[in-house]
Amino acid sequence: MALRGWASxxxxxxxxxxxxxxxxxxxxxxxEEITPEMMERSLFVPPAGLVVYTEGCLQQRIDFxxxxxxxxxxxxxxxxxxxxxxxxxxxxxxxxxxxxxxxPSSPDPLPCGPFFxxxxxxxxxxxxxxxxxxxxxxxxxxxxxxxxxxxWPA
Numbered sequence: 001m002a003l004r005g006w007a008s009x010x011x012x013x014x015x016x017x018x019x020x021x022x023x024x025x026x027x028x029x030x031x032e033e034i035t036p037e038m039m040e041r042s043l044f045v046p047p048a049g050l051v052v053y054t055e056g057c058l059q060q061r062i063d064f065x066x067x068x069x070x071x072x073x074x075x076x077x078x079x080x081x082x083x084x085x086x087x088x089x090x091x092x093x094x095x096x097x098x099x100x101x102x103x104p105s106s107p108d109p110l111p112c113g114p115f116f117x118x119x120x121x122x123x124x125x126x127x128x129x130x131x132x133x134x135x136x137x138x139x140x141x142x143x144x145x146x147x148x149x150x151x152w153p154a
Contacts, residue, residue, distance in 0.1 A: 001069040005116065009062045015104045018062070020050040020149075023115065024096040030084045030104070042086055043127060048093045052147065055131040059144035062101070064116060067152040070124065077130040077146050083149075084128040086144070091154055095121045122154040 015026060021028050031038065033055070038044045044051040054060060065071070076083050085127045097118045130146040 001067055001071055001143050003065065003071075004068055004119065005064075005066040007064045007114070007116070009064075009101070010104075011059055011060045011062045011101070013052075013060050014058070016054050018052055018054070018060075018101060018103045020052070020092070020094075020099045022048045022094045023098065024098050027065065038065065039147050041088055043088055043090060045090050045092060048095055049099065050092050050125065052089065052127060052149075053154065054147065055129070056146060059142070061144045061146045063146065063148040065148070065150045066116060066118065067150065068119060070152050071150065073128075074127055077128075077148070079146075080130070082130050085131045086129045088127050090125050090127070092151070093121060094118055094123065095139055097121050118151065118153075122151040124150045124154045126150045133149050143147050 017030065019028070026048050028046065030046075030051050031044055039053060043054055045055075096117045096121065098116070100115050100121045126149070128148045132145060134143060
């Protein structure tokens with residue numbers, strides 16, 4: 001098993017969500033209505049791509065890891081040692097074998113990326129959230145929530 005690529009992005013998930021979008025999928029539209037099941041799972045899997053729902057923090061650090069096979073999964077967030085607050089898995093499709101990240105305020109991926117390349121159009125994903133527990137005071141800086149997305153061929 002080999003690591004094929006990784007990135008760590010500082011992100012602002014407006015409206016509590018962000019998207020992994022196949023840049024060649026002109027039909028991608030996130031759901032307009034968020035069901036209780038989507039909120040419980042904290043994600044929605046359209047025919048191509050992924051919608052990830054976040055908790056109340058506007059700021060996230062999103063860690064991507066792309067492997068050639070399923071890898072060991074850490075039981076806690078590696079930098080802090082804090083436990084994940086949620087972990088989900090999903091089967092995803094990216095027909096062009098690449099994806100970009102976007103959000104409601106920027107729904108179309110930028111034409112020059114960043115893009116993430118995949119070995120296969122069908123992948124399995126493990127999404128892990130480490131979210132701040134307790135009340136937030138938006139008038140003071142806070143540590144961002146961490147969302148780790150690990151992908152490997154399905």
